[in-house]
Amino acid sequence: MRILFFVLLLFSFESYANDIQSCYEKKVTAYIQSCMEVLAQDENKKYNDEYDKFIKSIRSEDLANYSDFIESIANSKLFWDKYIASECRAEGLLNIKDSPAYHIAYSECLVKAYRIRVMFYKKYPF
DSSP: HHHHHHHHEEEEEEEHHHHHHHHOSSSSSHHHHHHHEEEEEEEHHHHHHHHHHHHOOGGGOOOTHHHHHHHHHHHHHHHHHHHHHHHHHHHHTOOOOSSSSHHHHHHHHHHHHHHHHHHHHHHHHH
């Protein structure tokens, strides 16, 4: 069972790397930028959908401190969203501000971060 899970996980990471790589295979920089921005938007939607699914999976009967827990999770999402936007902005700023390279790096950073956070919600012990 663990081997099957590992193989599936390996394929999913390979798939993630392939879609990012497929953006870099575009011939024109503007296409790379556009591809990365679309990927970032798609991953953002998946991230928010997974968060909503996570919140809906928590039942008040399961937690004595349900309201406090939900409030804390909502706050952590808010802070994480702000943190990752700043973190990716910093990564983008290793390039000239507002250049295609900036936007590509920013979007790629968001894609990777959203995917990590989706896994966090999927593996949360509920």
